Amino acid sequence: MPSKTPAVSRRSFLAAGAASAAAISVPASAGSKRPEIRRDRKPLNLIFLVSDGMSTGTLTIADLMIQELHGRRSHWWNLFSKEGVRRSMVETASANSMVTDSAAASTAWGVGERVFSGAIGYTPDQRMPEPILHQAKRAGKATGLVTTTTLSHATPAGWACNVSTGRGDESGIARNMMARNYDVLLGGGRRFYTDEVLALGTDYTKVFTRESLLTLGNSRNDRLVGVFNHGHLSYTLDRTPEEPTLAEMTRVAIERLSRNPDGFVMQVEGGRVDHAAHANDAGGLIHDQMAFDDALGVALEFAENRDDTLVIATTDHGNANPGLTQYLRNGRRNFLRLAEWKHSFEWMNRQLADTERTPEDHRRVIAEATTVELTDDELATVMRWRSGERVIPFTELNKDHGPLGSVLANHNGVSFISGNHTADHIEQTAIGPGAGTIPPILHLADMYPVMVSLLDLPPALPSV
Ligand SMILES: [Zn+2]
Known part of the structure; x- marks a missing residue:
């Protein structure tokens, strides 16, 4: 009962x-006073x-x-x-x-x-x-x-x-x-x-x-x-x-x-x-x-x-x-870049919807959101995907933003198996x-x- x-x-x-309006912080366990849980x-x-x-x-x-x-x-x-x-x-x-x-x-x-x-x-x-x-x-x-x-x-x-x-x-x-x-x-x-x-x-x-x-x-x-x-x-x-x-x-x-x-x-x-x-x-x-x-x-x-x-x-x-799947120092360094991301892909989409969607617009907006500067090859892949081309052999990985996620995995180490x-x-x-x-x-x-x-x-x- x-x-x-x-x-x-x-x-x-x-x-x-009352103290948490600005930021939620959870105090450490009170420890000694906790009643036994039956x-x-x-x-x-x-x-x-x-x-x-x-x-x-x-x-x-x-x-x-x-x-x-x-x-x-x-x-x-x-x-x-x-x-x-x-x-x-x-x-x-x-x-x-x-x-x-x-x-x-x-x-x-x-x-x-x-x-x-x-x-x-x-x-x-x-x-x-x-x-x-x-x-x-x-x-x-x-x-x-x-x-x-x-x-x-x-x-x-x-x-x-x-x-x-x-x-x-x-x-x-x-x-x-x-x-x-x-x-x-x-x-x-x-x-x-x-x-x-x-x-x-x-x-x-x-x-x-x-x-x-x-x-x-x-x-x-x-x-x-x-x-x-x-x-x-x-x-x-x-x-x-x-x-x-x-x-x-x-x-x-x-x-x-x-x-x-x-x-x-x-x-x-x-x-x-x-x-x-x-x-x-x-x-x-x-x-x-x-x-x-x-x-x-x-x-x-x-x-x-x-x-x-x-x-x-x-x-x-x-x-x-998803999983972090790069080894050694490179893997950790890349993974930590995720902490620096400023915006989501959804935000990126909104920025790119308002432009002529040139390759340079993509490079700039992606860098603004993720701090990642794409290589020319990577940018070319992104633009092929944006034009509707299937750029990854597994169909389900071309859904949504799969190719963009895959390109960015070179820079943050986290890769996905599909968009499903x-x-x-x-x-x-x-x-x-x-x-x-x-x-x-x-x-x-x-x-x-x-x-x-x-x-x-x-x-x-x-x-x-
Ligand atoms: Zn869902």
């Missing part, structure tokens, strides 16, 4: 939040963090970069050696594809069934079973979704919504989501979350800038929706002052949701890790994975001195399987009450009954 919230750790978490207990709260499309190589290169830049390991890496942690390898196939997409993956978590790629809360036999966040709400839990993509994107939607039209119907998903009155919704997608759609929810405080999110105050008890970009939030490399970081959104969401004495369930998504992997954008990827790790640090900081919160860090599928998701089994790391009951080998859909049981949720309605 759930226990009372320990007031001391809650106060220290809020105090840390592994047979059930969690009152669940914080489920998804680095979308995170290949194991992505986890690795972010950890390597954090060591180089900050002289410590990533929060995720540190989890592995904590007492009571449960690591699992997770299979991800959808009902019709060995290589899944995020909609089928999140729906597998959300309703416990394998569905067709692209489906949101909709089964192959055309049912719309109640998703887990709705069950949690019906059980009296506070509920939250935090993401760097549009709020109506596949990963938040698979836990919260049912549509027969699939993931592409973000307008329908946004309406469905708002009408269900989840307690905290933070992300992008103002183009779908219009004033009219936002009005479908009741009792919401609405914020549209980082500053208004971080100065909300602690006294408001109504629901919160924050939408900080027309589309997805910017990549970490391109972030504007109006946009909060994933860690900042996570902290505000936890602070509000944890006021509920009956506990909370939230999903946190680092959604642009997936987009950077599709683009073979090594700089965008590593900086967004590090931002995800900061958010994980916030969740662990909250959970650390209490015995009622299960924290799970995972992904929904691999993507493009992969069928890799994925890492799931859980800590907190109930973690020890999670099977070490499972499919995404197998997590649903585990979460429902641990949270004591009522059986799902056959439809909502």
Whole structure:
């Protein structure tokens, strides 16, 4: 049975939040005062963090970069050696594809069934079973979704919504989501979350800038929706002052949701890790994975001195399987150049869209974003790709920005295998009450009954 919230750790978490408006810093473990975590207990709260499309190589290169830049390991890496942690390898196939997409993956978590790629809360036999966040709400839990993509994107939607039209119907998903009155919704997608759609929810405080999110105050008890970009939030490399970081959104969401004495369930998504992997954008990827790790640090900081919160860090599928693959000093020197990148490929595209796209424009914009001066041969390859030519034998590696990523790998050492998701089994790391009951080998859909049981949720309605 759930226990009372320990007031001391809650106060220290809020105090840390007040000091963190400019930069999130997670203090070292308090160590001596931590209560013993009993592994047979059930969690009152669940914080489920998804680095979308995170290949194991992505986890690795972010950890390597954090060591180089900050002289410590990533929060995720540190989890592995904590007492009571449960690591699992997770299979991800959808009902019709060995290589899944995020909609089928999140729906597998959300309703416990394998569905067709692209489906949101909709089964192959055309049912719309109640998703887990709705069950949690019906059980009296506070509920939250935090993401760097549009709020109506596949990963938040698979836990919260049912549509027969699939993931592409973000307008329908946004309406469905708002009408269900989840307690905290933070992300992008103002183009779908219009004033009219936002009005479908009741009792919401609405914020549209980082500053208004971080100065909300602690006294408001109504629901919160924050939408900080027309589309997805910017990549970490391109972030504007109006946009909060994933860690900042996570902290505000936890602070509000944890006021509920009956506990909370939230999903946190680092959604642009997936987009950077599709683009073979090594700089965008590593900086967004590090931002995800900061958010994980916030969740662990909250959970650390209490015995009622299960924290799970995972992904929904691999993507493009990057890896640092140059030897010796050259490899390290090149890898460290990723720390100097100023902008993502998305930003580069916007600059080049406004010009006649001459080779010299490309050379200049690429240097501005990455500090890399392309050789004449490399620039020629980039221009052939830009003109639509297949420049790499494997077709799937010519997608998106594959050839640009491949050329830049000469300068940063990180190479990719395609512009697509992969069928890799994925890492799931859980800590907190109930973690020890999670099977070490499972499919995404197998997590649903585990979460429902641990949270004591009522059986799902056959439809909502
Ligand atoms: Zn993807």
